[in-house]
Amino acid sequence: MTASTTDRAALVSAIAAAHAAERGPLLPVLHDVMAELGHIAREDVETVAAALNLSVAEVHGVVSFYRDFRTEPPAAHTVALCRGEACQAVGAQALYDATCARAGSLGDDVEVEEVFCLGNCALGPSGTVDGRLHGRLSADRLDALTRDWR
Ligand code: FES
Known part of the structure; x- marks a missing residue:
């Protein structure tokens, strides 16, 4: 999703306001920003900090600690392979x-990520392709699953 800076700030502020009265609102706010905007930009950190009366350093610390919080827009396609x-x-x-x-041959806008257990251990190697879980992955299966990306 793309949003102008003003729209983005307004949306992030609205998300923060919706959770502001909750106990420990920061993580729910960050999850909602991720869900709505795909990543947490630097300016989002500042907006969330102001809305929740936290320091930018506190919010940045949480964003940078959890690998699921992205600070850059996601690639068009993602392959996440289990390293468990x-x-x-x-x-x-x-x-x-x-x-x-x-990775380059999979397509122009593809990100390869590592994850650590997808709960599909009996069917490893496991991974997700654009969020969909697959087991017994091989290079040939990945080729087939990503053929349309090229
Ligand atoms: S270790 Fe790979 S799915 Fe559990």
């Missing part, structure tokens, strides 16, 4: 390395 122990035991490392090595 069960998946590592069935070839996740090699799949991850191979996928990173050929």
Whole structure:
């Protein structure tokens, strides 16, 4: 989603206001900003800090601590490969390395992420392709799943 700076600030302010009376509103606010805007921009941190009467450093600290909070817009497509122990035991490392090595061939706007257990351990190597869970992944299966991106 794209929003002008003014629209974005107004939306972030409205999200913060909706949670301001809750106990511990910061995480719900940040989750809602992520859901609405796809990432938490620098100016969003300042807006949230002002709305919740927190310092910019406090809000930035939370945003930078949790890897699920993005500070840059997401790529058009995402491949997230599990690096958890069960998946590592069935070839996740090699799949991850191979996928990173050929990330450019998957498409122009593709991000390869690592995750640590998707709850699909029995069917590893596991991963998600644009948010959809897949098990028993291989380089060939990833090629097939991402064919339309090229
Ligand atoms: S370790 Fe990969 S899904 Fe659990």
